[in-house]
Amino acid sequence: MSRLHPFTLLAVAAALPALAWILPAPAGGAGAAVVALGLAATAGARRGLWPALLTAAPFWVFLLMLHDVATTVTIGLRLTTMAASFVWVVAVLPPPRLVEAMVAAGWSARVAYLFAATLSAVPLFKARGQRLIDTQRCRGLSPRGGLASRLRALRALALPLILSALHEVDERALALETRGLAPGIRRTPLAPPRDRVGERVARWGLALGCAAALVWRIA
Amino acid sequence: MSPALRADHVSFAYGPTPALVDVSFALAPGDRVALLGRNGAGKSTLVKLVTGLLRPGAGSVWVDDWDTRDRAPEALARRVGSVFQHADQQLFARTLWDDVSFGPRALGLAPSEVARRVARALATLDLAGLAREHPYDLPPAFRKLAALAGALALEPVLLVLDEPTAGLDRALRARVARALGERSAEGVALLVVTHDLTFAAETLERGLVLDRGRLACDEPLLTLLAADDRLAPLGLAPPPVAALSAALLLPGRPIRAADAAHTLARVAASRVGP
Amino acid sequence: MTRLALEHVSFWYPATAAPALADVSLAVADGEVVALVGHVGAGASTLLLVAGDLAPRVLGGRLEGRVTCAGTATGAGRRGIVLPTPWTQLSGMASTVWDEVAFGPANLGWPKDEITRQVERALERLEITPLRARDPATLSGGELQRVIVAGILAMDPVLLLCDEPTAELDPAGARAVWRLLHATAREGRAVLVATSDLDAAAEVVDRVVWLEGGRVAGAGTRSLLAADAMCAAGLGTTVAGVWRAAGLAAPYPATLAEAVQRWG
Numbered sequence: 001m002s003r004l005h006p007f008t009l010l011a012v013a014a015a016l017p018a019l020a021w022i023l024p025a026p027a028g029g030a031g032a033a034v035v036a037l038g039l040a041a042t043a044g045a046r047r048g049l050w051p052a053l054l055t056a057a058p059f060w061v062f063l064l065m066l067h068d069v070a071t072t073v074t075i076g077l078r079l080t081t082m083a084a085s086f087v088w089v090v091a092v093l094p095p096p097r098l099v100e101a102m103v104a105a106g107w108s109a110r111v112a113y114l115f116a117a118t119l120s121a122v123p124l125f126k127a128r129g130q131r132l133i134d135t136q137r138c139r140g141l142s143p144r145g146g147l148a149s150r151l152r153a154l155r156a157l158a159l160p161l162i163l164s165a166l167h168e169v170d171e172r173a174l175a176l177e178t179r180g181l182a183p184g185i186r187r188t189p190l191a192p193p194r195d196r197v198g199e200r201v202a203r204w205g206l207a208l209g210c211a212a213a214l215v216w217r218i219a
Numbered sequence: 220m221s222p223a224l225r226a227d228h229v230s231f232a233y234g235p236t237p238a239l240v241d242v243s244f245a246l247a248p249g250d251r252v253a254l255l256g257r258n259g260a261g262k263s264t265l266v267k268l269v270t271g272l273l274r275p276g277a278g279s280v281w282v283d284d285w286d287t288r289d290r291a292p293e294a295l296a297r298r299v300g301s302v303f304q305h306a307d308q309q310l311f312a313r314t315l316w317d318d319v320s321f322g323p324r325a326l327g328l329a330p331s332e333v334a335r336r337v338a339r340a341l342a343t344l345d346l347a348g349l350a351r352e353h354p355y356d357l358p359p360a361f362r363k364l365a366a367l368a369g370a371l372a373l374e375p376v377l378l379v380l381d382e383p384t385a386g387l388d389r390a391l392r393a394r395v396a397r398a399l400g401e402r403s404a405e406g407v408a409l410l411v412v413t414h415d416l417t418f419a420a421e422t423l424e425r426g427l428v429l430d431r432g433r434l435a436c437d438e439p440l441l442t443l444l445a446a447d448d449r450l451a452p453l454g455l456a457p458p459p460v461a462a463l464s465a466a467l468l469l470p471g472r473p474i475r476a477a478d479a480a481h482t483l484a485r486v487a488a489s490r491v492g493p
Numbered sequence: 494m495t496r497l498a499l500e501h502v503s504f505w506y507p508a509t510a511a512p513a514l515a516d517v518s519l520a521v522a523d524g525e526v527v528a529l530v531g532h533v534g535a536g537a538s539t540l541l542l543v544a545g546d547l548a549p550r551v552l553g554g555r556l557e558g559r560v561t562c563a564g565t566a567t568g569a570g571r572r573g574i575v576l577p578t579p580w581t582q583l584s585g586m587a588s589t590v591w592d593e594v595a596f597g598p599a600n601l602g603w604p605k606d607e608i609t610r611q612v613e614r615a616l617e618r619l620e621i622t623p624l625r626a627r628d629p630a631t632l633s634g635g636e637l638q639r640v641i642v643a644g645i646l647a648m649d650p651v652l653l654l655c656d657e658p659t660a661e662l663d664p665a666g667a668r669a670v671w672r673l674l675h676a677t678a679r680e681g682r683a684v685l686v687a688t689s690d691l692d693a694a695a696e697v698v699d700r701v702v703w704l705e706g707g708r709v710a711g712a713g714t715r716s717l718l719a720a721d722a723m724c725a726a727g728l729g730t731t732v733a734g735v736w737r738a739a740g741l742a743a744p745y746p747a748t749l750a751e752a753v754q755r756w757g
Contacts, residue, residue, distance in 0.1 A: 257663055257665070258633055258635045258636070258663050258666070259633065304634065305580075305634075358533060358534055360533045360534075385660055385661070386533075386577070386657070386660055387533070387689075388532050388533045388689050388727075389689075389727040389728070390532060390533075390727055391533060414662070414663045414664060416664065417731065454663065454664075454665050455664065456664050456665070456668075458731075459692050459730070459731035459732060459749070460731055460735060462749055463731070463732055463735060463749060463752060466749055466752065466753050467752065467753065467756050476731065476734060476735050476738065477738065479735045479739075480735045480736075480737075480738030480739040480740075481739070483735060483736070483739035483741065484739040484740050484741070487739065487741055
């Protein structure tokens with residue numbers, strides 16, 4: 001799967017949620033969700049399946065509070081598809097590969113980094129988060145205990161993570177400037193991923209398939 | 220009286236890669252010890268074992284009379300105050316005061332006791348004037364001091380610091396040195412990981428040198444830092460004062476600036492002679 | 494030839510009343526290493542950002558006075574700046590150290606073989622060739638700092654600006670980087686380094702500029718690091734400080750070699 005072209009991976013990750021919303025519920029949503037979760041599972045239980053399920057779970061809770069069961073299932077399956085697709089693509093597409101693909105296709109380096117930054121944010125956050133948990137535990141923060149203490153713990157972890165990440169966004173933007181980004185210059189592709197004809201056909205096929213489904217639904 | 224920190228034939232490996240092999244040493248209350256060695260020698264691993272973030276693969280680590288294998292890091296925080304590298308990224312409260320008070324509050328102390336400890340920690344590092352500031356408005360150097368204040372506020376029996384002077388200028392390093400000196404005089408043991416051998420020479424007494432996971436040296440800095448032939452294979456070099464003492468053949472080979480100046484003056488005067 | 498010139502430069506960060514730099518004038522010529530020394534907050538980092546055309550262009554704020562860097566009208570890459578926080582200067586877009594070092598040159602649009610040449614050279618000079626296939630996210634602070642310096646050098650800048658380039662390094666690594674800065678200047682580059690490692694600076698730099706509260710408090714050759722005023726401010730070398738504290742006569746030796754010579 002890692003040998004597939006990044007655009008193919010993105011196409012699949014976009015097509016699944018699209019189909020989940022377009023195709024008639026609940027079968028369409030269920031089918032798409034199953035496929036998306038299946039893909040997430042191929043990235044492993046720890047990196048793919050669990051994060052996908054954990055991301056989707058809160059939405060199900062909220063939906064249940066607001067809607068009846070039928071609507072909950074309909075919307076829940078669609079949201080699950082979106083979550084699972086996103087988790088899958090983050091797990092399976094390394095940001096540098098995406099940048100290479102976009103630059104080779106003619107996108108400016110700036111835009112490519114912006115796109116890829118959303119993918120790389122997740123593992124960076126996780127690594128940071130782990131370091132932070134360690135540090136705060138050594139200051140006496142207990143991850144156990146009742147709801148009140150867990151909420152306090154969350155604040156001690158979430159706040160520094162967000163604050164330092166925000167603070168770092170500024171620094172990172174500055175740092176990228178120091179690495180040669182300038183308007184008007186075409187970045188040299190170092191290792192552009194191979195784009196096979198079959199994949200290009202498949203991508204167009206997916207796009208056309210979604211469009212056809214949309215037309216069929218509306219008509 | 221039990222040692223503040225004791226390592227008993229401690230070994231640890233990350234998967235198949237050994238990081239520490241059969242390390243044993245002890246720190247008495249008030250001891251001031253530098254943990255030295257090349258990058259990758261195992262210093263950070265040892266720090267994690269002392270704070271309870273890692274469990275030894277073999278052997279045991281004792282903080283006072285607690286075995287770290289029986290306690291979680293948050294429990295060990297009652298005895299061990301630690302500051303890791305890049306501590307300036309750990310702050311989160313709205314004011315410096317609030318951030319420093321995080322540790323004592325997490326220990327469940329009474330508000331009056333929390334206030335006392337925080338005030339004392341800030342005063343020790345001359346940070347009282349910045350107590351109302353937002354941590355992220357302060358330059359990174361002061362955020363580092365704030366993290367140290369947080370560890371001091373725990374009033375632990377052992378302070379474990381990883382590169383506490385990185386990024387600090389001489390004046391701020393002097394503040395840290397003074398604060399550590401005060402605490403160790405009260406019986407707090409210090410274990411300081413540092414590349415700054417000048418700071419080690421000025422503030423600490425003993426050196427533990429790790430080399431590829433093993434304890435290569437455990438001796439007073441006075442003899443260790445003057446021995447160029449032994450430091451070189453360990454990836455270290457004598458700090459400027461020690462190098463000066465050796466080059467000028469100063470008696471006693473002082474490793475502290477004040478001692479070197481004193482000796483230099485004495486020798487210079489005797490040279491001029493009557 | 495003068496590469497960088499600051500003439501009566503004052504700079505204010507956005508929404509700040511007090512200037513971070515006030516009436517600063519300095520010049521750095523090709524082939525020389527100039528050290529910027531001062532206490533934390535004196536303005537050295539700001540000065541480097543201004544010299545590197547990052548302030549006010551990227552950071553915002555207000556600039557008065559003139560900043561000229563010869564031969565860099567189009568900017569990109571010709572002024573290399575090494576920031577004090579290597580982990581934020583990482584691109585986050587490279588899975589190997591090789592790619593990380595190649596990041597800058599690739600952005601400059603150079604041909605592939607030129608990139609390869611520059612990257613290999615930079616890896617060698619920073620002695621990190623064994624790390625070429627490592628994931629940058631797994632590197633230690635010291636290794637990371639060397640990777641970043643390599644990445645900036647690989648862009649072949651004519652002006653190299655460094656903010657505490659040895660902060661994360663162990664003494665051996667720090668010595669190697671100072672030797673490299675010296676060598677890179679001798680190749681014709683202009684190098685400006687903000688540093689608190691005054692002992693190392695005294696061995697390597699040609700000139701010293703002392704910044705205090707955003708102003709130039711003194712400037713001179715490396716012997717400035719042994720001047721009485723500098724020692725009194727805690728900004729002299731260790732050797733000079735000991736000499737002075739011993740009550741021996743000025744001028745104080747700045748380096749160990751000078752002290753040995755003086756001692757006889």
